[in-house]
Amino acid sequence: MESGNSLVIATPLTAGAVRNNQNNSNIRRSDFPLGFIFGTGTSAYQVEGAAAVGGKGPSVWDDITLRTPGRISDGSNGNVACDMYYRYKEDIRTMKNMGFDGYRFSISWARILPDVGRSISIGLTNGWWS
Secondary structure (H helix, E strand, O other): OOOOOOOOOOOOHHHOOOOOOOOOOOOOHHHOOOOOOOEEEOOHHHHOOOOOOOOOOOOHHHHHHHHOHHHOOOOOOOOOOOOHHHHHHHHHHHHHHOOOOEEEOOOOHHHHOOOOOOOOOOOOOOOOOO
16 A cells, blocks of 8 residues: 555444544555455445436435435435535546545436336346346
8 A cells, every 4th residue: 555545444333343543554455465456335325416417216215315304313315415426537536546446336226217116117036137
């Protein structure tokens, strides 16, 4: 790992999460096996934003957070989120500058199939995944 970069390891709470005050600055790429892929990931609803832009239909989460704002403790929703829909170039540049080798992302199904809840039926059996 280049000087000045750091690595944060996050694990599920049940596996013993890294404490907020734990200093991981001594972890280096050389601590991991050759070929280890350092990356990050995002979830569409948490980062995408642009809830009503580009033909996106309403998602289940859009419906839940807008219809019942108290369901999320701070009343937030995904209308803007982290605004990655508009800031993706900056976000990817930041990941590159941090030295990541990979990035796993998701795109809202409501953006890909905006009318799925109203007029399109999708079968989940006998597909390529079964």
